[in-house]
Amino acid sequence: MKIQSPTPQTLVVTGLQELVAGNASQMRDAIRAELKPAHTVLDLDLSTVTFLDSSGLGTLISLHKTMRTQNGTVRLIKPTPNVHQILELTRLHRVFEIVNS
């Protein structure tokens, strides 16, 4: 997992592989550690995520709420079909901004 800040307003997370019960809370804590009050956009690159469970979803919600407290948003970048299906199944595709290109 790589966490970068290409602009002062943007934090970008790449290299994610799985978002599951075993690693979700560490990932959340690692991202929060890098998060600055100036960040209004959190981009999570999901194009490499092969598996996501309900704990992973909980982490996405948690980050979403964190960003909202600083008037920011979470964007899910290019989720794989599996992940997209789970987002739709749990209706969370309405909550997040999803970027497919």
Added chain:
Amino acid sequence: MATRPQNTAPQPAYLQAVELTAACDYAAVREAALFAKNWLVSHRLPETDAAGWELAIAEAGNNAVEYVTAEGRALPVRFHLAIGENEVEVQVTDHTPGFELKGDIELPDDESEGGRGLFLIKSLTDELAYLRGRGENRFVLRKRRASTAAIPSLDILELQRRLAETEIALSEMGEELSSSYEGLVAMFRYSAELGKNADLGDFARRLLADVLQLTETDLAVLRVFQGTNLETFLVLPSKDEAALPVLTDLDVSRSVELEAVKTREDIWFGGRQPLAGTDPLHGLAGAHGGFVHAFGAGDQLLGTITLIRRQSHAAFRSAQVNILHTLADFLAIQIVNARLLDERTQSRVTRRELEIAANIQRSLLPVSVPSLPPFSVAASCTNAREVGGDFYDVLRVGEDGLLIFIADVMGKGVPAAFFAAVLRSAVHSMPALYSEPAALLTSVNRTLCDDLSRVDMFVTAQAVFLDVANRRVTAASAGHCPLLLWQPGQPAAQLMDEANVPIGIDIEAEYKEASAPLPPGAAALIYTDGLTEACNPMGEMYGLERLNQSLIAGAAEKKTADTIREAVLADLNAFRAAAPLTDDQTFVVISHNL
């Protein structure tokens, strides 16, 4: 009572199964879920369906880790996967306090960080059950498989991947295939033998020996119905037979074999469902496992085959169960053939016996009937089957007398013919009584009564003495039909009916006799009840009245005994027409020729 174990018995719906265990932590559960997905794909479940199962299994496993009790943490989380043609089933065993599975599982609100696991499981499966137990609970997840008939268009990579999967599946099937091949060879061998008159015991022994080998079993018990009793036919290895009590008690609740017969389903035992100590198989199987298969041909149940594994606890593979079913069908055909052959042989023996008896009976009848002018005598004896119980004799009494003796032995076949022979000998041994019909019957009855009553048989008989010099007949009857006596100018025949009990009923019986003149032109008819009780195709009986008319018609034309006999026979046959002869017809005509 033994029932089908849930886990060890091969169930038709599930062709393959695997058991996984994972340490009680998230990483191990994740690994198990991934393994499960690959296993399902290797068993030809579509990738997207397998991915759904990966998530459902991960969620159930995460639940087992998250809520595990302090004592349960050291215990593994177990996953049981089974895949069949129509369904996938996964059972996850956890050591948590458990929860109550509700019918409707709602999504939490969008802001909630938890509470989506159960919703996902529910969405990804068709059927859920959460079985709470002592110390452990079992979460059962089921989902129907989509029809495999529709094959979507595939790209080259997908084809390559499927090819690789097929190769994996084929190598896994290798062992299964090789045992199937041996099974097929056995099936062809046995099918070639079907219908041949092989020794059933030898056939069954070879077949069971093959079953033992093909199913990796070390004990087989074959029981076959004899009437309503399920009797032991064969035990392999045969040295164990001594340990097997006979199945005489038809108490279903303590015999898995009878239970299989009753339900017509395979009954499994062993493991958690051991045989009852009172089960007749218990002496052989003890706590070992196996199953009973009830087999038959069509609707006819013929017996049971029980297979027991004493040296292994491995579950039977479905192919092995199928082999037993198929070979049991062959055995059923062979048993039915053997029984048909027995019946044919039996009927051949019976036919031969009847031929012998018919020969005896024919030899008892007089070759020629003596006549003493001006009287003529004629006789007829028609048997309904090969051998009847009718018998007659006409004997010379001195220079001017004849004894006419007619008898109907109760029953048919060899016993009746045998007693007819005995009766003839008894009569022939008493020539001094030929002119005294009542004394003759009394004496014959005394001689034969014990022998007849010992076998519950009796004989009706009539003895008639024709006194030529005095132109009279004297008759005595032992329960026999009355004698018909017609004299010229009479409208009807006179009945001479001094009926008494048949021979063989009462050893003290004293028979009486009656006497009547037989003037010129008169005729007498002595007969058995086969004449009066003959039926026409409408079921009407010939009757005494018609017999009377037939006699008068014949006698009035001033004919001899021979022609009267022919007239009576012709009328009898005309009346009976196409109806079968159900009883012997025997009669003797005496005519005082003009």
